[in-house]
Every structure is written in structure tokens, then in C-alpha cells.
Amino acid sequence: MNIDGVVMTDSNTVELERLGDEIAELAAHLTAATARLLDLIREFDARRLGPWLPLVRALAHLARGPRARRRARARPRRPRARHLAAASAGSCAR
Secondary structure (H helix, E strand, O other), rough: EEEEEEEOOOOHHHHHHHHHHHHHHHHHHHHHHHHHHHHHHHHHHHHHHHHHHHEHHHHHHHHHHHHHHHHHHOOOOOOOOOHHHHHHHHHOOO
């Protein structure tokens, strides 16, 4: 077999498949490790901040400055999911 000027032999094909399998396995491990890391960070923040989390979020919003707050207020709010469900149910009934 000839692909882009490279002659593929059976040993090359087997080696490429092995490399591809190893890459896929490592990618799966990285995905699982990233998910676990995010879970641990979420748990750490919840335990450290606990009931203070809403206050910290509010202060972070204030720390962004008045310009960021004005932009946030100027953006139209997206409808909540329950309103969308009610609206779509009403439109289906018509």
C-alpha cells in the first residue's frame, strides 16, 4: 500500500495501530483525570467557602467594576428553562 509516498507494510500498519491505541488510551486517562480534578476542586471550594459562597460570588461581581456591571445589565436575559417549556407547550397546543 502506498499513502503519500510512504510504502505501508504489515509491520508498519501494526505499529501504527499500536500507537493509535496507546494515544486513545492516554487521552481517556487524561479525560478521566481532568474530571476527577474538577470534582476535587469543586468539593474543596464547597467545604472551604460553604455558606459564604453566595457572598463571594456577589463580591466577585462587584470587583469586576462598574463598566462590567453595566454591560451585564445591558445584556438581555435569557429565558429560564421552565418558561421555555411553558412557551413551547403553549405553541404546540395551537
